[in-house]
Amino acid sequence: MANPGDFAYTVKQQSNIVxxxxxxxxxxKAGAQNYxxxxxxxxxxxxxxxxxxxxxxxxxxxxxxSGDVFSFLQKIENISFPEAVRLxxxxxxxxxxxxxxxxxxxxxxxxxxxxxxxxxxxACQWFQEQLQRPEAAxxxxxxxxxxxxxxxxxxxxxxxxxESGFLLRDRLxxxxxxxxxxxxxxxxWKEKDSAPGAAPPPSALYSKFRNRIMFPICNERGKVIxxxxxxxxxxxxxxxxxxxxxxxxxxxxxxxxFNLHLAKEGIKELHYVILVEGQMDCISVYNxxxxxxxxxxxxxxxxxxxxxxxRFTKNIVVNFDPDAAGAKAAERSLxxxxxxxxxxxxxxxxxxxxxxxxxxxxxxxxxxxxxRAAPKYFEYLIGRALAxxxxxxxxxxxxxxxxxxxxxxxxxxxxxxELAADVAQKLQIDSAVLRQELRHVASSRTATQVAPRxxxxxxxxxxxxxxxxxxGNDLSFxxxxxxxxxxxxxxxEQAYYTLSSEHLHQGLRAEGLIDRVLKALADGEDVMTLELxxxxxxxxxxxxxxxxxxxxxxxxxxSINALRRRQLERRQRELRRQIAEAERxxxxxxxxxxxxxxQEVDRALRHAVTV
Numbered sequence: 001m002a003n004p005g006d007f008a009y010t011v012k013q014q015s016n017i018v019x020x021x022x023x024x025x026x027x028x029k030a031g032a033q034n035y036x037x038x039x040x041x042x043x044x045x046x047x048x049x050x051x052x053x054x055x056x057x058x059x060x061x062x063x064x065x066s067g068d069v070f071s072f073l074q075k076i077e078n079i080s081f082p083e084a085v086r087l088x089x090x091x092x093x094x095x096x097x098x099x100x101x102x103x104x105x106x107x108x109x110x111x112x113x114x115x116x117x118x119x120x121x122x123a124c125q126w127f128q129e130q131l132q133r134p135e136a137a138x139x140x141x142x143x144x145x146x147x148x149x150x151x152x153x154x155x156x157x158x159x160x161x162x163e164s165g166f167l168l169r170d171r172l173x174x175x176x177x178x179x180x181x182x183x184x185x186x187x188x189w190k191e192k193d194s195a196p197g198a199a200p201p202p203s204a205l206y207s208k209f210r211n212r213i214m215f216p217i218c219n220e221r222g223k224v225i226x227x228x229x230x231x232x233x234x235x236x237x238x239x240x241x242x243x244x245x246x247x248x249x250x251x252x253x254x255x256x257x258f259n260l261h262l263a264k265e266g267i268k269e270l271h272y273v274i275l276v277e278g279q280m281d282c283i284s285v286y287n288x289x290x291x292x293x294x295x296x297x298x299x300x301x302x303x304x305x306x307x308x309x310x311r312f313t314k315n316i317v318v319n320f321d322p323d324a325a326g327a328k329a330a331e332r333s334l335x336x337x338x339x340x341x342x343x344x345x346x347x348x349x350x351x352x353x354x355x356x357x358x359x360x361x362x363x364x365x366x367x368x369x370x371x372r373a374a375p376k377y378f379e380y381l382i383g384r385a386l387a388x389x390x391x392x393x394x395x396x397x398x399x400x401x402x403x404x405x406x407x408x409x410x411x412x413x414x415x416x417x418e419l420a421a422d423v424a425q426k427l428q429i430d431s432a433v434l435r436q437e438l439r440h441v442a443s444s445r446t447a448t449q450v451a452p453r454x455x456x457x458x459x460x461x462x463x464x465x466x467x468x469x470x471x472g473n474d475l476s477f478x479x480x481x482x483x484x485x486x487x488x489x490x491x492x493e494q495a496y497y498t499l500s501s502e503h504l505h506q507g508l509r510a511e512g513l514i515d516r517v518l519k520a521l522a523d524g525e526d527v528m529t530l531e532l533x534x535x536x537x538x539x540x541x542x543x544x545x546x547x548x549x550x551x552x553x554x555x556x557x558x559s560i561n562a563l564r565r566r567q568l569e570r571r572q573r574e575l576r577r578q579i580a581e582a583e584r585x586x587x588x589x590x591x592x593x594x595x596x597x598x599q600e601v602d603r604a605l606r607h608a609v610t611v
Contacts (some may be wrong), residue, residue, distance in 0.1 A: 007085065007089075007096075007097050008070070008081075008085045010094070011085055011088050011089050011092065011094055012056070012068065012069060012070065012088075014092055014094060015069055015088055015091075015092055016053070016056075017051060017053070017056045017057070017058065017068065017069040017072070018035055018051055018053045020069050020072065020073070020088065020091065021035075021037075021051050021058060021069075021072060022035075024040055024076055024311040024312070025037040025038065025039075025040050025049065025311070026038070026268060026271075027051060028047075030050070033052055033053040033054040033055075034050055034051070034052055034053075035050070035051045035053065036048075036049060036050050036051075037049050037051075038314075039060040039062055039063060039065075040076055040310060040311050041060065041063055041065050041075065041076075042060070042062060042063040043314075043340065043341035043411060044062050048060055048061040048062035049061075049062070056068060056069065058072055069088060070084045070085065070088065071084075073087055073088060076311060109249065112180060112183060112249055113249050113250050115175075115176050115180045116180065116183060116184055116225075116248060116249060116250045117223055117224075117225070117250060118175060118176075119172055119175055119176055119180065119181070119184045119186070120184065120186075120216075120223075120224040120225060120226070120227075120250070121223075121224055122171070122172055122175055123168060123171075123172065123184075123186055123224075123227075124157055124159065124214075124216045124224045124227075126159070126168060126171050126172075127159025127160060127161055127214040127216075127227075128154075128157060128158075128159040129159075130159060130160045130161065130162055131153070131158065131159045131160040133160075133162075135162060135163075136160040136162070138232050139160045139213050139232060142213060142232065143158065143213065146280060146284070146356070146360075147284060147287070147360045148283070148287065152283065152287045155262075155287075156215065156216075156283055157216050157224070158213065158214065158215055158216075159213075159214040159216075160212070160213060160214060161207060161209040161210055161211065161212045161213075161214050161229060162210070162211065163210050163211045164207070164210070165206030165207045165210055166206060166207070167207070168186065168187075168207045168209075169181070169187060169205050169206065169207060172184075172186075178205065181205055182205070183248060183249060184248065185208070185226065185245040185246045185247075185248045185251065186207065186208055186209070186227075186245070187205040187206060187207060187208055188205075188206055188207075188208050189204060189205045189206065190204055208243070208245075209227065209229040209243060211231065211232050211233050211238075212229030212230055212231050212232065212243065213229065213230045213232065214227050214228075214229050215227065215228045215229075215230070215279050215283075217245070217251070217256060217258060217297075218259075218261045219250075219256065219261065220260050220261055220264070220308070221261060222261040222262075225248075225250045225251040225256070226244065226245035226248070226250075226251040226253075226256075227244075227245050228242055228243070228244050228245075228279055228297070229242070229243045229244075230242055231243070244297070252304075253297070254302040254304055254305065255302070255304045255305065255308065256305075257294045257295070257296070257305055257308060257309060258279055258282055258294060258295040258296070258297050259279075259282050259283075259286060259293065259294045259295060260294050260308070260309075262286065262291070263286070263291060263292050263293055263294050264312050265291070266290075266291030266292035266293075267292045267312045267313050268312055268313070269292075270292045271313060271315055272292065272313055272315035272316060272317060273292050273293070273294060273309065273312065273313050273315070273316050273317070274290060274292055274293040274294070274316075274317050274319060274371065275293075275294060275295070275296060275316055275317070275318045275319065276293060276294075276295050276296075276319050276320070276355045277295065277296055277297075277319075277320045277321060277354075278295060278297070278354070278356070279295050279297060280356050281295060281319075281354055281355040281356045282294060282295035282355075283356075284355065284356040284359050284360060285355050285356075285359055285367070288359045288363075288364040288367065289364055290364065290367070290368070290371075294309075300336075301334070301336045301337060302336070303336060303340075306336055306337055306340045306342070307340075310340060310342075314340075314341065314342045314343060315342070315343045316337065316342050316343070316344050316345070317344075317345045317346070317347055317371055317374050318334060318344065318345070318346050318347065318377075319346075319347040319348075319349065319355050319371075319374075321354050334346075334377060335405075335406065335409055336409075338377070338406060338409040338410055339409040339410075339411065341410075341411050341412075344376070344377035345374040345375060345376055345377065345380075346374060346375060346376075346377055346380035347370055347371055347374040348380070349370065355367070358370075377406075378403075378406070378407075378419055378422070378423075381402075381403055381406055382403065382422075382423060382426050382427070384402075385399035385402050385403055385427070386399065386426075386427070388402065389402070391428070391506055391507075392506075392511050392512050392515060393507065393508065393509060393510075393511035393512050394511075394512050396427050396428075396429055396507070399427055400423065400427070400429075400438055403423055404438075407419045407420060407423070417439055420438050420439040421439065423438065424438055424439075425573065425574075425577065426577075428506070428507055428570055428574070429507065458509060458510055458539065458542070458543070459508065459509075460559065461508075461559040461560075461562050461563050462505070462508050462509065462510040462514075463543055464551065464555055464556060464559040465495050465499065465505065465510075465514065465556075465559060465560075465563075466510060466513070466514065466517070466539075466540065466543040467543055467551050468491040468492055468494065468495035468551060468556055469492055469495050469496060469499075469514070469517050469518070469521065469527070470492075470517065470527050470528070470540070470543065471491055471492050471551065472492055491551055491553070491556050492521075494553075494556060495556065495560075496518065496521055498560055499514065499518060500518055500522075502564070502567075504560065504563035504564060504566075504567055505563070506567075507570070509539075510539060512536060513532070513536045513539055513540060516530060516532065516536065517530070517540075527540075565605065568601055568604055568605045569605065571601050572598065572601050572602070572605060575594055575597060575598040575601060576598070578590075578594050579591060579594045579595065579598065582594060
């Protein structure tokens with residue numbers, strides 16, 4: 001608590017809560033002294049967070065949190081009251097008095113963190129100096145080849161770690177004792193043997209990073225807290241291509257987003273963030289003028305990173321590599337963001353291009369256009385599902401179960417229900433039973449998967465088609481055509497050729513079984529001896545072992561026409577969706593083409609209804 005006369009009170013009196021909160025929340029004037037914005041402490045889409053400039057107080061009418069500037073910093077930075085006072089004093093450039101700690105242990109930890117920050121700043125400066133030396137020519141050549149000029153190199157404070165393992169140690173020794181050097185994560189060491197009973201001799205510290213281009217990693221306030229080193233060697237002893245600092249008292253990779261300290265102003269100005277996977281991708285995109293880009297540094301998103309990013313925006317475009325590994329990384333990273341109620345779009349560049357190469361080869365404007373065209377996250381996931389799984393009934397169930405965990409992470413039940421309906425439409429799921437189960441599981445967030453109910457009855461069209469396919473020549477009959485010529489009608493052949501050419505059974509419960517029967521007929525197999533799973537065998541027996549109405553040409557033609565109508569209706573629904581999307585994007589050419597196809601489908605549907 002800040003009381004009159006103490007340092008915290010002085011800092012509070014010299015601060016403006018609107019300015020401080022405005023660094024984390026986009027505020028809009030809502031009265032003479034009131035400002036409003038989206039609450040950073042809970043997910044919302046309608047502003048309920050209010051800051052009163054006169055009272056120097058904030059309150060959220062949604063979740064009920066309230067307090068002064070210190071409590072805001074404590075909550076949003078997850079820090080203690082003394083740390084909030086120090087942070088606010090730094091923001092206001094107010095000199096700190098001598099700090100008093102609650103215990104010797106707290107004092108030691110605070111002293112160590114300060115020493116490690118000093119060591120990393122000194123190391124960063126030294127790496128920058130080394131980049132200018134003659135032996136760093138290959139490093140400078142590499143950076144030029146990646147499109148980085150002197151200004152970009154200086155902006156990102158890129159440096160070079162020479163081959164020597166001891167130069168950095170000698171540079172930093174005057175700044176800290178050996179314990180602090182060990183804790184910094186900048187060095188490795190080998191313990192020396194000592195004589196029995198003698199004190200252990202000092203270990204030989206040597207630089208962890210050697211012959212590497214050095215990319216500093218900064219915290220949100222721009223303090224260097226770690227490094228990534230990119231090797232220039234190509235031999236087997238070079239080690240990993242990229243080497244990262246280990247976790248230290250000042251660096252936890254799960255709490256840090258690369259380049260956030262430079263990007264946060266651009267994020268707040270543009271109201272969205274671009275997330276790329278690699279640091280060079282991030283640097284290239286930023287260097288091209290898109291100043292709202294950050295990198296995950298190849299790790300999946302954590303809750304701490306999501307909460308950190310949510311202070312600035314909840315609108316994100318993710319651009320990971322387009323290969324299978326990149327797609328998996330995107331799914332891992334974004335699953336948590338879905339649960340945090342982010343609005344997500346996914347940019348997939350053409351094969352062979354990562355963001356770095358795309359920007360350098362095609363330019364900023366092309367990349368900007370790709371960003372604007374990026375689909376929403378669930379549209380991207382549905383596309384992935386359609387590409388991975390066949391359009392069979394079993395394939396659609398697999399696609400649903402691939403999408404279901406992502407849908408269930410969405411906090412809003414209403415949004416989950418809408419997504420389930422959208423998935424059913426785009427996967428062309430016509431089964432009312434499966435649609436109902438999908439929406440139930442998505443809404444309840446309890447079950448882990450869906451499956452067609454085994455007791456769901458076959459439609460009349462499915463039954464008749466299976467009856468025809470399995471009849472062989474048993475139901476063949478002769479008739480005279482209009483010219484008096486004798487003809488042979490074989491329902492099995494009629495059903496086989498119609499289904500094989502038009503695929504009218506797609507989306508039916510019996511789709512998998514019908515596909516298996518069609519293949520058997522094509523291969524000359526005996527349908528009655530097919531090896532089927534239990535569900536398909538039960539389905540087949542329900543048709544061939546029971547008494548049904550005698551199959552006639554009229555019954556078969558009626559079933560085929562019913563399925564053709566179903567197929568046309570499904571295409572009609574899809575065209576309506578595509579037309580609405582083209583209208584939203586103001587794509588006149590696409591709209592004209594789609595409208596023409598829809599007119600043809602409408603005419604075909606009217607004819608199908610009347611025949």
